[in-house]
Amino acid sequence: MTRIMKTELADILNQPLAIGSRTIQKRLVMAPMAFLGNVAFRELVEQFGGYGLLFSEMCSAKRIPQENRYRSTYFRWRDAELSRLVCQIFGADPDRMALAARRVEAEGFLGVDINFGCSDITICRQNCGAAILNTPVLAAKIVSQVRKAISIPVFVKYRTGWQDQPRWAVEMARRFEDVGADALTFHPRVAPDRRSRPPKWEYIGRVKQAVSIPVFGNGNVFDQTDCLKMLLTTGCDGVAIGRMAIARPWLFAEWTMGYQSKDDLYLDCALRLADLLETHFNASQALRRFKRFGYYYSASFKFGHTLYRAIQSAENMIGAKHALQLFFERRPETVARPNLNFFS
Numbered sequence: 001m002t003r004i005m006k007t008e009l010a011d012i013l014n015q016p017l018a019i020g021s022r023t024i025q026k027r028l029v030m031a032p033m034a035f036l037g038n039v040a041f042r043e044l045v046e047q048f049g050g051y052g053l054l055f056s057e058m059c060s061a062k063r064i065p066q067e068n069r070y071r072s073t074y075f076r077w078r079d080a081e082l083s084r085l086v087c088q089i090f091g092a093d094p095d096r097m098a099l100a101a102r103r104v105e106a107e108g109f110l111g112v113d114i115n116f117g118c119s120d121i122t123i124c125r126q127n128c129g130a131a132i133l134n135t136p137v138l139a140a141k142i143v144s145q146v147r148k149a150i151s152i153p154v155f156v157k158y159r160t161g162w163q164d165q166p167r168w169a170v171e172m173a174r175r176f177e178d179v180g181a182d183a184l185t186f187h188p189r190v191a192p193d194r195r196s197r198p199p200k201w202e203y204i205g206r207v208k209q210a211v212s213i214p215v216f217g218n219g220n221v222f223d224q225t226d227c228l229k230m231l232l233t234t235g236c237d238g239v240a241i242g243r244m245a246i247a248r249p250w251l252f253a254e255w256t257m258g259y260q261s262k263d264d265l266y267l268d269c270a271l272r273l274a275d276l277l278e279t280h281f282n283a284s285q286a287l288r289r290f291k292r293f294g295y296y297y298s299a300s301f302k303f304g305h306t307l308y309r310a311i312q313s314a315e316n317m318i319g320a321k322h323a324l325q326l327f328f329e330r331r332p333e334t335v336a337r338p339n340l341n342f343f344s
């Protein structure tokens with residue numbers, strides 16, 4: 001990508017964006033990711049900066065009202081991040097979702113994000129996540145009840161639906177706006193398709209044109225060229241980055257602030273995450289999260305499977321760190337675009 005294109009991208013991403021009663025300073029945000037977008041990983045991203053918003057892992061609306069933030073593995077945050085942190089909630093009962101949203105507001109989060117995008121079988125079996133898109137009236141009722149319960153911004157993250165019908169996705173966007181959503185994150189894939197086929201970015205453009213609230217485009221943005229293309233071809237107001245943020249936590253700083261990555265950054269970053277995970281979680285929770293991170297992180301290397309296997313077989317964090325050191329002693333070659341075998 002040329003320097004001029006990088007500047008053009010940074011100029012767009014650095015324009016403030018009003019979302020309901022709040023304004024964010026950058027239009028590049030980290031998408032919600034269960035298990036991966038945990039409090040430790042978010043602290044790592046914050047050390048680099050450059051993002052407009054972070055989203056929490058999805059949290060069950062049923063549990064939020066009683067949840068102890070110091071014991072919960074998901075509903076956990078640092079106070080310092082609250083002014084840029086949106087809590088994602090999932091559930092099927094409008095009253096429970098509203099109650100959970102009230103707690104989220106009382107804790108001081110910037111906003112509440114309603115999860116209508118997760119197509120994981122365990123979530124869909126509970127009629128939550130993307131399953132709710134099968135009942136548009138219920139989906140709208142949930143957004144409406146949450147809207148009435150709180151004054152902070154309400155975000156909705158959703159997919160094309162269960163059939164490949166862009167008109168339906170547009171219709172849903174209008175419904176969400178009508179009942180009070182302040183912003184949408186739209187991932188243009190049908191629900192049964194986890195992440196195997198490419199998302200249809202042209203649908204993002206259709207959704208954007210149908211509503212006057214901000215729309216974040218999402219799906220398969222792997223580098224700055226992709227990001228600029230998504231912004232220019234769809235007209236979306238911002239971009240939500242998922243897996244690439246795990247592979248390169250400094251990506252936000254690089255794309256919006258021209259942060260230059262150094263040779264030892266990959267190793268340094270992984271070691272820092274290991275330490276942060278040990279600070280925020282007990283030993284087995286920390287190791288499990290580090291192993292999951294290792295999957296996406298390994299996608300950046302030519303022989304990433306070697307690193308991936310070494311991290312997966314580590315018995316404790318000391319072993320995982322040792323595996324990293326050994327891998328980097330061989331000065332591994334990085335790849336510009338991630339190895340998609342690791343990106344399922």
Ligand SMILES: Cc1cc2nc3c(=O)[nH]c(=O)nc-3n(C[C@H](O)[C@H](O)[C@H](O)COP(=O)(O)O)c2cc1C
Nearest residue numbers: 031032033034058117157187219220221241242243
């Ligand atoms: C491991 C993993 C966990 C995810 N968890 C959530 C989630 O809890 N809530 C949600 O709305 N989306 C979730 N997603 C979907 C992402 O937010 C995003 O829509 C998807 O990865 C496509 O964006 P990308 O191509 O930039 O990764 C998850 C994705 C991954 C890879």
